[in-house]
Amino acid sequence: MERTLIIAKPDAVQRGLIGTIITRLEQKGLKLIGLKMAGLDKAVLRTHYAEHVEKDFYAGLEQFMKSSPVVLMAWEGFECVESVRTLVGATNPRQASPGSIRGDLAIGTGRNLIHASDSKASGQSEVSHFFSDAELFAYDKSEYVHIYEDGERA
Numbered sequence: 001m002e003r004t005l006i007i008a009k010p011d012a013v014q015r016g017l018i019g020t021i022i023t024r025l026e027q028k029g030l031k032l033i034g035l036k037m038a039g040l041d042k043a044v045l046r047t048h049y050a051e052h053v054e055k056d057f058y059a060g061l062e063q064f065m066k067s068s069p070v071v072l073m074a075w076e077g078f079e080c081v082e083s084v085r086t087l088v089g090a091t092n093p094r095q096a097s098p099g100s101i102r103g104d105l106a107i108g109t110g111r112n113l114i115h116a117s118d119s120k121a122s123g124q125s126e127v128s129h130f131f132s133d134a135e136l137f138a139y140d141k142s143e144y145v146h147i148y149e150d151g152e153r154a
Contacts, residue, residue, distance in 0.1 A: 001153075002080045003033070005126035006088075007115035010068035013037075017105060017113065018071050024101055025075055028087055029147040033138070034074030034131045040065050048129065060110065074127045074136055078152040081116075081123045088116045 006025070008018050026032065040048075045062050052058045077083065089100025093112050096103035106113045117123035127136070144153050 001076045003076050003127045004081045004084050004117040004123040006073040008071040011111040012113040013068050030075045030077040031141045033076045034136045037069050037071050039069050072130050074131050084116050088114050
């Protein structure tokens with residue numbers, strides 16, 4: 001099973017959308033395996049957003065991400081990175097499809113509610129960066145027999 005990281009950003013926390021975001025991911029059939037609230041500091045943000053540090057928008061992004069706690073979530077499921085990216089929607093919420101989280105709940109590019117891992121490798125790496133093994137839970141989700149075919153549950 002693939003893993004992916006979701007960060008519910010400060011705007012999601014402040015707007016009271018955490019429950020809605022979790023509900024949407026659970027309704028998709030994904031399994032929540034880790035959940036915590038945290039404040040992100042400069043060092044963590046620079047590591048997490050390393051590819052953006054030199055870009056013009058980074059200073060504003062860092063300031064925004066430090067403005068409020070965030071909710072960190074680790075999710076698991078069959079090819080879940082692609083499923084989550086589709087469910088979350090385009091980075092620019094004005095271009096996100098209706099029915100996606102960003103398409104339905106956000107409008108500004110800099111306030112787009114969620115970070116979601118962009119690849120299987122990023123999902124593994126990001127989950128490991130924000131969660132220790134002791135903070136991740138392996139458990140049988142009984143509904144999986146109704147969501148996945150046998151080969152997809154492996």
